[in-house]
Amino acid sequence: MVKAVVLGASGGIGQPLSLLLKASPLVDELSLYDVVNTPGVTADLSHISSIAKITGYLPADDGLKKALTGADVVLIPAGIPRKPGMTRDDLFKINAGIVRDLVKGIAEYSPKAFILVISNPVNSTVPIAAEVMMQAGKFDPKRLFGVTTLDVVRAETFVQDITGENDPSKTVIPVIGGHSGETIVPLFSLAKPAVEIPAEKLAPLIKRVQFGGDEVVEAKGGAGSATLSMAYAGFRFAEKVIKAANGEKGIVEPTFVYLPGVTGGDAIAKEIGIDYFSVPVELGPSGAEKATNILPDVNDEEKKLLEACKTGLKGSIEKGVEFVHNPP
Ligand code: NAD
Numbered sequence: 183m184v185k186a187v188v189l190g191a192s193g194g195i196g197q198p199l200s201l202l203l204k205a206s207p208l209v210d211e212l213s214l215y216d217v218v219n220t221p222g223v224t225a226d227l228s229h230i231s232s233i234a235k236i237t238g239y240l241p242a243d244d245g246l247k248k249a250l251t252g253a254d255v256v257l258i259p260a261g262i263p264r265k266p267g268m269t270r271d272d273l274f275k276i277n278a279g280i281v282r283d284l285v286k287g288i289a290e291y292s293p294k295a296f297i298l299v300i301s302n303p304v305n306s307t308v309p310i311a312a313e314v315m316m317q318a319g320k321f322d323p324k325r326l327f328g329v330t331t332l333d334v335v336r337a338e339t340f341v342q343d344i345t346g347e348n349d350p351s352k353t354v355i356p357v358i359g360g361h362s363g364e365t366i367v368p369l370f371s372l373a374k375p376a377v378e379i380p381a382e383k384l385a386p387l388i389k390r391v392q393f394g395g396d397e398v399v400e401a402k403g404g405a406g407s408a409t410l411s412m413a414y415a416g417f418r419f420a421e422k423v424i425k426a427a428n429g430e431k432g433i434v435e436p437t438f439v440y441l442p443g444v445t446g447g448d449a450i451a452k453e454i455g456i457d458y459f460s461v462p463v464e465l466g467p468s469g470a471e472k473a474t475n476i477l478p479d480v481n482d483e484e485k486k487l488l489e490a491c492k493t494g495l496k497g498s499i500e501k502g503v504e505f506v507h508n509p510p
Pocket residue numbers: 189190191192193194195196215216217218259260261262263264273277280284299300301302303304329330331332333361406407408409412
């Protein structure tokens with residue numbers, strides 16, 4: 183029996199993500215939580231003839247506690263999105279506190295749940311979630327994931343313009359690092375099956391993956407950022423976490439984790455000098471079971487991308503950790 187919970191369920195991501203979870207045969211119970219509109223979203227989804235039993239809560243009457251109790255997987259898309267001209271870091275001021283408080287609830291009511299953080303800036307909100315769980319004495323690094331799947335989905339999709347492959351999801355492209363601009367490092371040299379990318383097309387392709395989020399923010403012109411593609415990506419990642427928890431073998435997906443707490447991750451953390459990083463992770467019944475070190479396989483150009491990534495990522499991680507230890 184799997185209970186999934188969406189915190190921020192009434193939002194642009196929350197609604198389509200909840201729809202996908204409600205329709206999934208992998209979910210037996212779905213609980214929605216938001217500060218607004220949860221009763222309406224819940225009533226609407228409750229008419230869908232799928233197996234998941236659905237409940238929805240607002241903060242009143244212990245809503246967060248009721249939503250989280252018994253949770254196996256908690257997805258967090260709560261928080262404000264970008265508008266044109268903003269960086270993800272500009273969201274920190276508001277979203278850091280939202281994520282901190284929601285994760286305090288998880289520590290109290292569902293400490294064993296897999297936590298999938300979508301709220302930006304992911305490079306900071308995941309360290310915030312980890313620190314909150316640590317302070318509560320409930321941190322299990324195998325169960326905390328920053329969702330970077332949208333970067334993988336974009337890499338698969340954008341490379342299709344070059345390969346002409348009919349089904350983009352058939353090309354596996356590792357995307358590592360963080361989830362913001364230059365911290366996003368797509369490794370096209372490690373694509374499987376291998377892809378031939380003409381030299382003049384590679385740099386624009388990498389840039390498009392790194393700044394794909396901006397493309398959507400600009401196109402929406404002030405009405406928010408990626409929601410539908412993110413719901414797809416978030417559901418795809420959640421499905422893999424659930425399938426692996428149910429015993430399915432061989433599921434590997436890049437995700438932003440606390441490396442020292444994951445088997446094989448400590449060596450990677452030491453090599454790059456950073457504790458939080460997205461790498462391909464083998465998923466299993468206990469969550470992130472093994473981090474794969476693909477760093478020795480990257481080419482010289484990609485090594486340069488990694489250097490830029492590390493510089494950007496360090497400060498964002500420290501900012502998240504500091505926020506929990508010395509709240510403003
Ligand atoms: P949105 O504004 O449409 O929805 C956010 C929802 O969160 C709203 O319904 C709001 O009421 C709710 N919320 C606010 N405070 C809350 C709280 N304390 N508890 C519960 N719910 C709360 O925004 P969106 O477009 O759905 O984006 C949500 C977040 O996801 C943003 O931070 C955005 O940057 C991020 N995002 C991440 C990725 C990724 O790849 N990880 C991709 C796209 C968007």
